[in-house]
Each structure stands twice: as structure tokens, then as C-alpha cells.
Amino acid sequence: xxxxxxxxxxxxxxxxxxxxxxxxxxxxxxxxxxxxxxxxxxxxxxxxxxxxxxxxxxxxxxxxxxxxxxxxxxxxxxxxxxxxxxxxxxxxxxxxxxxxxxxxxxx
Amino acid sequence: xxxxxxxxxxxxxxxxxxxxxxxxxxxxxxxxxxxxxxxxxxxxxxxxxxxxxxxxxxxxxxxxxxxxxxxxxxxxxxxxxxxxxxxxxxxxxxxxxxxxxxxxxxxxxxxxxxxxxxxxxxxxxxxxxxxxxxxxxxxxxxxxxxxxxxxxxxxxxxxxxxxxxxxxxxxxxxxxxxxxxxxxxxxxxxxxxxxxxxxxxxxxxxxxxxxxxxxxxxxxxxxxxxxxxxxxxxxxxxxxxxxxxxxxxxxxxxxxxxxxxxxxxxx
Numbered sequence: 611x612x613x614x615x616x617x618x619x620x621x622x623x624x625x626x627x628x629x630x631x632x633x634x635x636x637x638x639x640x641x642x643x644x645x646x647x648x649x650x651x652x653x654x655x656x657x658x659x660x661x662x663x664x665x666x667x668x669x670x671x672x673x674x675x676x677x678x679x680x681x682x683x684x685x686x687x688x689x690x691x692x693x694x695x696x697x698x699x700x701x702x703x704x705x706x707x708x709x710x711x712x713x714x715x716x717x
Numbered sequence: 718x719x720x721x722x723x724x725x726x727x728x729x730x731x732x733x734x735x736x737x738x739x740x741x742x743x744x745x746x747x748x749x750x751x752x753x754x755x756x757x758x759x760x761x762x763x764x765x766x767x768x769x770x771x772x773x774x775x776x777x778x779x780x781x782x783x784x785x786x787x788x789x790x791x792x793x794x795x796x797x798x799x800x801x802x803x804x805x806x807x808x809x810x811x812x813x814x815x816x817x818x819x820x821x822x823x824x825x826x827x828x829x830x831x832x833x834x835x836x837x838x839x840x841x842x843x844x845x846x847x848x849x850x851x852x853x854x855x856x857x858x859x860x861x862x863x864x865x866x867x868x869x870x871x872x873x874x875x876x877x878x879x880x881x882x883x884x885x886x887x888x889x890x891x892x893x894x895x896x897x898x899x900x901x902x903x904x905x906x907x908x909x910x911x912x913x914x915x916x917x918x919x920x921x922x923x924x925x926x927x928x929x930x931x932x933x934x935x936x937x938x939x940x941x942x943x944x945x946x947x948x949x950x951x952x953x954x955x956x957x958x959x960x961x962x963x964x965x966x967x968x969x970x971x972x973x974x975x976x977x978x979x980x981x982x983x984x
Contacts, residue, residue: 639740655750656740657757660733665766680739 624662638681724758796963800847804954810836841877862899868892921949955974
């Protein structure tokens with residue numbers, strides 16, 4: 611069942627970033643951190659990153675792969691992909707609505 | 718490992734510690750990163766359920782056990798909580814005793830610490846309760862550890878009845894030291910837990926020995942070093958309680974757990 615990301619509280623936004631980061635293939639922690647920073651322009655702290663990873667892993671949205679040296683890559687699961695899609699579609703709808711209203715009021 | 722990573726729970730470090738350490742090694746934390754890691758450690762303590770139980774078991778060096786054994790270990794864990802309460806009473810008792818009225822007799826003055834004695838007695842009794850929890854937890858093969866715990870269980874509360882009877886205190890402390898070292902030798906305790914008891918215990922005993930020599934006959938001045946020794950002994954209650962808190966996984970039917978007291982698979 612897709613319960614969304616709101617249950618993650620202050621980790622909701624970082625978990626969304628992580629899911630987006632993993633959507634094009636497995637990554638380890640450092641790669642996710644740099645990817646998120648490149649996309650959002652904001653650094654993702656290590657404590658926040660692993661707090662979010664633990665929550666996503668516990669909920670079955672990501673899966674840990676075999677470690678490569680001391681780096682362990684993670685991949686998106688089917689549940690994680692579904693959740694991400696739902697979240698992004700929700701955000702897209704919200705964005706369209708907001709832009710439409712903004713356009714209406716500006717015009 | 719970064720000092721901040723040590724703030725994370727043991728189970729969390731077992732699961733994510735190496736990855737976090739690797740990440741931190743490649744990216745200096747800075748102030749904001751350090752604060753973020755600190756907040757992450759607090760969050761990890763608040764949400765231990767986030768770590769896979771299998772990782773918790775590995776961190777505690779425990780293998781799955783039978784339902785009966787699991788229930789025994791839950792009882793032992795509760796007894797560990799009693800040991801923690803004993804630490805509070807131990808300190809409280811001595812603080813009360815050290816602030817008792819000064820009594821002048823033919824040999825000079827001394828503090829009448831009688832009001833603190835019930836606390837000290839109860840603290841020793843609660844330490845004995847914690848050690849009974851240890852007896853439940855440690856395997857029968859760790860005979861020396863069991864003997865050490867038994868000595869402390871008997872001598873400790875008796876000493877609490879009359880803390881001025883030093884041989885009883887020495888017996889209790891010796892039993893605890895023997896227990897801690899033997900539990901470590903038997904693979905039941907980590908070296909950190911054993912040292913956290915042995916070091917302060919020997920240090921506290923040395924302080925008492927020195928104070929009794931240096932302040933021979935001065936029953937008022939000797940109180941200060943005695944209180945220092947009292948504080949030094951406090952980790953005994955804390956470590957005895959803490960080492961009872963981790964629980965192994967409950968064995969699934971058919972996975973071969975036999976309920977033996979040998980869950981520890983690594984030190």
C-alpha cells in the first residue's frame with residue numbers, strides 16, 4: 611500500500627530527493643549526497659541522509675545491495691518507484707494548479 | 718570512526734556505521750554537517766525500530782533464541798532497570814550520609830550518616846538484583862563469572878548493612894571485578910563494558926585505601942576522598958544494567974534454536 615512520504619515527518623523531503631536520486635539507478639550514500647546537492651542546490655547532511663535511508667529501507671521503498679568496499683549501494687524497489695511516481699504526479703498536479711491560478715490572476 | 722558516529726546506537730553503527738564513516742571520510746563535516754550528524758544520532762536513539770532487527774542481533778553478538786529463553790532475557794532486562802535505579806540510590810545515599818549532622822565524641826568529630834544508610838542498602842540490593850539478571854543471562858559454562866556474581870550478590874547487600882565493615886565491601890567489589898573480567902573472557906561482555914567496571918572499581922578502591930592511610934583518624938576530612946570513590950563505583954550499577962538491555966531475535970520455528978544460554982556468537 612502506498613502511504614506516501616508524509617509519514618516521514620521532517621524526513622519527507624530528503625526521502626523524496628533520495629528516491630529521485632535512485633530513480634536512474636543504484637547509488638551509494640556519497641553519490642546520493644552529491645546528486646541531491648547538484649539537483650537541489652542544498653547540501654544533504656549525513657545524519658539526515660542516513661535517517662532518511664533507514665526509513666526508506668524499513669518501509670521497503672529502497673533495497674540495500676552488496677557493499678562495494680565500505681560503500682553500500684541502494685536501489686529503488688517497485689514500491690519505492692510507485693511511491694515516487696505518485697508523489698511526483700501529485701506535485702505536478704499541484705504545480706499545474708498553482709501556475710494556472712497564477713496565470714489567471716496575472717492576466 | 719568519527720567521534721560523532723559513536724553517539725549513534727550500537728545497532729545503528731553495526732548497520733550503517735561503515736557507510737557513514739566512509740561518507741564522512743570523503744566529505745569533511747564542517748559545523749552544519751556535525752550538527753546534522755548529532756541530530757541524526759538523537760533521531761536514531763528515538764527510533765531504534767528503524768534498524769533491521771537482524772542487524773541489532775549482530776551488533777549485540779546474539780543469535781536467535783527460543784521463546785522460553787527470550788522470556789528469560791526479558792526478565793533479565795527488567796532486572797537491569799533495577800540496577801540503574803540502584804545507581805541513583807547509591808549516589809543519593811552517600812550524599813545524604815555526607816551531609817549528616819556532625820557528632821563530637823571522645824575521638825573527635827564525625828558525620829552521622831545514618832540517614833543515608835537505607836539508600837545505600839537498597840542500592841546494594843538493587844545491584845544484586847541486576848547481578849541476578851546477569852546470572853540469568855550468562856551461560857552456565859561461564860562458571861568463574863557466575864561465582865564472582867554470586868559473591869557480589871551475597872556480600873554486597875550485607876555490606877550495605879554496615880558500609881564501615883571494609884572486608885565485606887572488598888569481597889563485593891572483588892566479586893564484581895571477577896565477574897566483569899570473566900564475562901568478557903567468556904565472550905559475554907565486550908572489553909569496553911568489562912573495563913568500564915574494572916577501571917573505576919580499582920580506582921575507587923585505591924582512593925579509599927589511600928584516604929584511610931592519609932587521613933588516619935580524621936573522620937571528617939576523609940569524607941571527601943570517600944565521596945570521590947563512591948562516584949567512581951557508580952558505573953558498576955550502570956554497566957550491569959546496560960549489558961542486560963539488548964535482546965536477541967526470537968527464533969522462528971524450525972531454525973534450530975534450542976534455548977541454550979549460548980546466544981553470544983561474537984564478543
